[in-house]
Amino acid sequence: SPTGRRELERALTGRGAVIGPGRPWYAAPESLRLAVLTRDLLQREEPADAGPLWVSEHLMELVLHSERSVVADLAAQCLAPLDELKAGQRERLVATLLCWLEHHGQRAAMAAELNIHEQTVGYRVNQLREVFGDRLNDPRSRFQLELVLRAGFR
Structure with a gap:
């Protein structure tokens, strides 16, 4: 009680x-x-x-x-498309990806949280779509991405 x-x-x-x-x-x-x-x-x-x-x-x-090692394996798998990016770009896109997942793609909310212009949000989301392709349309892939990002993997 x-x-x-x-x-x-x-x-x-x-x-x-x-x-x-x-x-x-x-x-x-x-x-x-x-x-x-x-x-x-x-x-x-x-x-x-x-x-x-x-x-x-x-x-x-x-x-x-x-089961940290299992989540680490999943993170390596899910975040592999970001491996070719420079550290700064990867960091920006990871922050944008988590924000996109949390706000269901609502640009105004994302812009406010990330403290960037809505056009910049659109640019970054387009970059994410280039990097991840159809995975961003798949609910299971989005869930896995959010899971590993919330677990602190970047």
Whole structure:
């Protein structure tokens, strides 16, 4: 319950606690395993007055980072078309690609987030289409690209 959670947060303030997901008593080891994994993945160092870390608020990070080598393999595969680009161009296009995926191609929102002109957004999206071709039209490919970019691969 929200009240129970607030009370637990208050009681654990400053203790560096990690709260695993709720499980039946016989699955407590699984909750502990996820709490330890979350702590290790996030390598959290918070000030002493910080509240507890809730595993339930970091499920995406667990999915993306628990099998890091597999996500790295997927990233190498998905981002291979960018390998021929110069570092600066690659960096700009990767930022544009993630923004394009997040905003479903809405140029005004992309321009605002990237702090560039809408025409520049259009130019970069055209570059992405040249580099990735039909992959940008494929929902599975777009999902894989967003997954690896959100996992921090560039």
